[in-house]
Amino acid sequence: MIYILYFIFYGFLLTAIIGLLASWVDRKVTARVQYRVGPPILQPLIDIVKLLGKETLIPRGASRATFLMAPVAGLTSVILVATLLWINNLGSGDTFLGDLIVVLYLLTIPSISIIMGGFASRNPLASLGASREMKLILGYELPFVLAVFVPVIKSGFSIRLAEILAYQTQNGAITGSLSGTLALVVAVFCVQAKLALVPFDIPEAETEIVSGPLVEYSGSALGIYRLMKNMLLFTLPFFLAIIFMGGLRSDGLHLLNGLLKVVGLVALITVIRNTNPRVRIDQAVRFFWGPLTIIAAAAVLLALKGL
Amino acid sequence: MGRTIVPIGPYHPLQEEPEFFTLTVEGETVVDIDVQLGYNHRGIEKLSESKSFDQTTFLVERICGICSTSHPFACTRAVEDIIPVEVPERAKYIRTIIAEGERIHSHLLWLGLAGHFLGYNTVYMWAWKLREEILDVMEILSGNRNNYAMFKPGGVRRDIKTEDITGVIEKIDSIVPTLEMLKKAVIDDPVLHARTKGIGILSKEEAINFSALGPTARASGVARDVRKDSPYGAYDKIGWKMIVTQNGDVFDKAVVRILETFESIKIIKYCLLNLPAGEIDLKLKNIPAGEGIGHIEAPRGETFHYIRSDGTNRPVRHKVRAPTFMNLPTYKATVVGETISDATIILAAIDPCYCCTERMAVRTTKGKKLYNGEELVKLSQAKTEKLRKKMGY
Numbered sequence: 227m228i229y230i231l232y233f234i235f236y237g238f239l240l241t242a243i244i245g246l247l248a249s250w251v252d253r254k255v256t257a258r259v260q261y262r263v264g265p266p267i268l269q270p271l272i273d274i275v276k277l278l279g280k281e282t283l284i285p286r287g288a289s290r291a292t293f294l295m296a297p298v299a300g301l302t303s304v305i306l307v308a309t310l311l312w313i314n315n316l317g318s319g320d321t322f323l324g325d326l327i328v329v330l331y332l333l334t335i336p337s338i339s340i341i342m343g344g345f346a347s348r349n350p351l352a353s354l355g356a357s358r359e360m361k362l363i364l365g366y367e368l369p370f371v372l373a374v375f376v377p378v379i380k381s382g383f384s385i386r387l388a389e390i391l392a393y394q395t396q397n398g399a400i401t402g403s404l405s406g407t408l409a410l411v412v413a414v415f416c417v418q419a420k421l422a423l424v425p426f427d428i429p430e431a432e433t434e435i436v437s438g439p440l441v442e443y444s445g446s447a448l449g450i451y452r453l454m455k456n457m458l459l460f461t462l463p464f465f466l467a468i469i470f471m472g473g474l475r476s477d478g479l480h481l482l483n484g485l486l487k488v489v490g491l492v493a494l495i496t497v498i499r500n501t502n503p504r505v506r507i508d509q510a511v512r513f514f515w516g517p518l519t520i521i522a523a524a525a526v527l528l529a530l531k532g533l
Numbered sequence: 534m535g536r537t538i539v540p541i542g543p544y545h546p547l548q549e550e551p552e553f554f555t556l557t558v559e560g561e562t563v564v565d566i567d568v569q570l571g572y573n574h575r576g577i578e579k580l581s582e583s584k585s586f587d588q589t590t591f592l593v594e595r596i597c598g599i600c601s602t603s604h605p606f607a608c609t610r611a612v613e614d615i616i617p618v619e620v621p622e623r624a625k626y627i628r629t630i631i632a633e634g635e636r637i638h639s640h641l642l643w644l645g646l647a648g649h650f651l652g653y654n655t656v657y658m659w660a661w662k663l664r665e666e667i668l669d670v671m672e673i674l675s676g677n678r679n680n681y682a683m684f685k686p687g688g689v690r691r692d693i694k695t696e697d698i699t700g701v702i703e704k705i706d707s708i709v710p711t712l713e714m715l716k717k718a719v720i721d722d723p724v725l726h727a728r729t730k731g732i733g734i735l736s737k738e739e740a741i742n743f744s745a746l747g748p749t750a751r752a753s754g755v756a757r758d759v760r761k762d763s764p765y766g767a768y769d770k771i772g773w774k775m776i777v778t779q780n781g782d783v784f785d786k787a788v789v790r791i792l793e794t795f796e797s798i799k800i801i802k803y804c805l806l807n808l809p810a811g812e813i814d815l816k817l818k819n820i821p822a823g824e825g826i827g828h829i830e831a832p833r834g835e836t837f838h839y840i841r842s843d844g845t846n847r848p849v850r851h852k853v854r855a856p857t858f859m860n861l862p863t864y865k866a867t868v869v870g871e872t873i874s875d876a877t878i879i880l881a882a883i884d885p886c887y888c889c890t891e892r893m894a895v896r897t898t899k900g901k902k903l904y905n906g907e908e909l910v911k912l913s914q915a916k917t918e919k920l921r922k923k924m925g926y
Contacts, residue, residue: 260658350537354561354873424652425724433547433650434877435539502724504652506874507561509727 229313236316237309245457246270248492252459255496270456277449285347285442292346297443297450300339303332304457311464314387315473326385329465330374336454337363337420340429343451344439355438358507359429362419365514366426370416372522376400376409377469379529387468394472401470405528410470412522414491417462418498419510421455425502426510463491536564539873543572547650547877550887554864554880561872566865573891581851586612586820589848590684593838596853597889598679599642602635603831604853604889605684607838610765610827612686615820615842622767622809624688629766630804631675631683632829633797638667639832640790640797643884644719647787650881651728659715666708670701688814698805705798712798716791729784733867733879736781743863746856747834748789749883753781759830766829771803783875783882790884820846831856833884855889 249270257264284290307329313321337359344356377400378385381393390400400406419426430438440451467473467487474484505513542553551572557565577596581589589612593604606628613620620628641664648656668678674693675681683689719725735745740753750757756777760768776792778785822844828837834856841850860883868879904912 256654260655261662262658350539353537354539424654427652428874431652431874433652434874436545500655502653503648503656503722503728504874505724505727506872508872 229309232313233305233309236312237305240312241305241308241457241460242453244488245453245460246274248460248463248488249456251489251492252496255493256500259497259500274449274453274456277452278446280445280449282445282447283442285349288348288442289346292342293442294447296339296343296346297447297454299342300336301450301454301457303335303339304454304461307332307465308457308461310387311461311468314391315464315468321386321388324385325387326374326378326390326469329387330371333420333462333465334363334367336458339454340422340439340451343443343447347439347442349442351435351441352439354435355429355431355441358435359422359439361507361511362422362426362429365511366416366419366518369412369514369518369522370420372519372526373409373412373416374469375526376405376529379526380406390469391473399470399472403529404533405525406470408521408525408528410466412518412525413466413470414494414498415518416514417466418495419514420462421458421495423495424499425505427499427504428507428510431504459492459495460488463488463495466491541877541880542569547881548885548887552885552887556868556873556876558873561874563868563871563873563876566868568861568864570861570887570891573888575888575891578851578853578892582848584848585846586686586842586848589840589851590686591682593853594680594682594684597855597886599639599886600635600831600833600836600855600889601680602632602684603829603836604838604855606632606766606829607827607831607836608840608851609684609686610829611825611838611840612820612827612842614825614827615823615840616817617825618687618815618817620688620815621812623692623811624813626767626804626808627689627693627813628684629768629771630693630801631671631681631689632766633800633804634667634671634674636797636832637794637801638664638671639884640794641667643790643832643881644715644787647878647881648719650878651725653725656715656719659711659718663708663711663715666704670704673697673701673704685814686820687817688812690814692813693805693808698808702802702805705801709795709798712794716795719791720788726784728875729787729878730782731780732783732875733871733882734780734782735863735867737779739863739866740781743866744859745834745863746859747830747832748786748793749834749860749863751775751777752785752789754779759828759835763828767804768800771800773800783878786882820844833857833886833889834860836889853892855886857883857885857887857890858892861885861890 250265250267254264284293310321310325310329314325341356341359344352344359377390380400381390384390394400401410422430430440440448443451467484471487475481537558539556539558540553541547541556543551553569555567556563577592581592584592590605590608593608594601596604641660645657645660648654648660671681672678674697675683675691683691735749735753737754740750740755745753745755746757754777756775758775761775773796776789776796778789820842822842824839824841826837826839828835836856837854839852840848843849863883864880868876871879
């Protein structure tokens with residue numbers, strides 16, 4: 227029963243609210259960097275409510291079920307991830323062995339749902355975008371998993387989020403060590419790609435392939451994708467904050483500290499996306515498999531050495 | 534590998550104007566392209582034949598919002614070539630100032646758009662913010678931000694007030710530091726290098742074969758600039774450098790445009806400080822029968838106007854050729870073999886302006902029926918009737 231409450235109130239509602247706020251922070255900071263005013267605080271919510279009220283068009287010849295199920299699958303997995311994270315961070319932490327691995331798997335599903343939706347829509351631009359997304363996943367998953375190994379090794383080979391958190395409460399945040407810092411840097415780049423933001427917005431490149439896999443989406447299906455992306459914009463930094471920075475805490479000053487971590491990560495992501503042009507897909511894959519994988523592997527080795 | 538068709542257009546976020554490029558791709562590599570123009574045809578040349586010589590400058594000013602000086606400039610030079618006359622010195626200087634102001638704002642506009650096409654929206658917004666300052670300067674000088682209405686056969690319509698000059702020069706000086714910063718941000722960015730260097734190379738031979746013009750040619754090492762080759766206005770009295778680079782890739786085209794902006798600032802400042810006194814208008818009365826050409830260096834390359842007069846007050850034939858007409862075919866030479874990601878920025882690198890270019894369109898039907906306006910209206914009415922019946926009205 228308690229898990230259902232967590233699923234609805236923390237996993238969905240709270241995450242959605244904070245995700246929309248994070249999206250607003252992202253848009254506002256972007257606007258200020260670019261000499262613009264930026265949207266009012268409710269704008270991300272208004273966007274989604276508006277989309278929910280619009281007609282959903284399904285392209286002729288598209289696979290109807292896949293086309294409509296893809297956004298729902300993506301959103302559900304994000305909610306599940308958020309639920310697991312909240313339970314571990316604020317709740318009892320009484321989950322199962324290997325929840326870290328489940329989280330890693332679930333975090334791939336949003337990207338996969340975008341690929342599914344793109345291919346289901348039978349639009350050449352969408353297929354192009356979906357194939358780019360696929361290449362991008364192949365690129366960033368290896369360094370991302372390697373980076374996540376570092377906290378696992380640090381906390382004595384634990385694959386439970388609660389134990390990683392407990393380790394950090396006792397011994398300080400994992401970013402405090404050299405290997406932890408390196409792993410966090412790698413993870414931030416991978417998160418940038420997971421969120422499909424510049425410089426890794428290759429699958430959705432508006433001026434090249436007209437938002438790629440999402441080109442045929444409209445109405446509530448698009449609204450769900452938007453909500454999913456906004457929630458990811460909070461969930462992914464939250465995940466990094468938990469495994470690298472000791473997570474959030476609800477008591478007193480620690481709450482402020484925890485908020486700073488998440489807002490700081492969101493702001494960092496925003497700054498990266500505003501100071502770079504989009505790279506090509508081959509350049510992105512080379513970047514992830516070359517320098518980033520090497521740094522991540524080095525971080526793992528350092529962590530094994532205890533640094 | 535299977536071939537797919539990727540459309541750019543007729544409506545595409547890359548371009549503000551309706552044009553249709555069909556890219557045939559294998560995987561991500563472009564193997565062939567097909568260009569279809571003609572969505573923007575407005576019959577300007579025909580319209581021009583119904584206007585008096587004074588009115589044609591206003592008409593051609595509206596061919597394109599960005600080249601709103603180039604076309605009247607070339608047009609008035611064509612009319613003056615019929616007589617032929619030389620305009621007063623002061624008018625020449627004022628024309629040069631306006632033309633260079635247009636070059637600055639056009640190049641900044643391009644820089645912003647190029648940033649946008651690469652997903653670098655910060656450069657986009659910064660370049661356009663800077664462009665606003667130049668538009669303010671133009672407003673002080675001419676009273677308008679974009680369509681200046683300064684040109685007339687035989688001179689210029691408005692004088693530049695002496696008391697304005699100091700303020701304008703201060704304003705121009707104030708944008709130089711920001712422009713320097715923007716130049717550094719673009720020319721020294723390693724990620725931008727990765728995206729633009731060695732991409733869409735137009736070799737010198739191809740540039741000559743395609744008769745490429747303007748920055749597109751100059752980036753490929755072809756030193757071709759009407760301002761130097763056949764000086765007009767005050768360009769022969771001013772010391773300025775023609776920017777030529779050798780590689781012909783997207784990066785070099787950007788470098789040419791950015792550095793040209795600095796040259797233009799130099800030219801404007803020189804002209805304002807050395808503005809000769811005197812008349813600004815010849816007050817031409819009659820244009821004799823005959824024909825004349827006028828060509829000037831627009832921001833995108835050479836703009837060419839041909840006008841034939843039969844002694845009345847309106848042209849009997851007016852031909853316009855915009856630089857994009859010559860530059861667009863180079864797209865085929867530069868894009869084949871590149872990836873789709875680069876196809877858009879390669880197209881943008883020639884700074885295409887279709888509304889300038891569209892003079893006439895020839896359709897090949899390939900066996901399909903071609904509808905004219907009336908038939909399309911009939912089809913639309915039939916469809917409406919069908920829908921009305923279906924919905925029970």
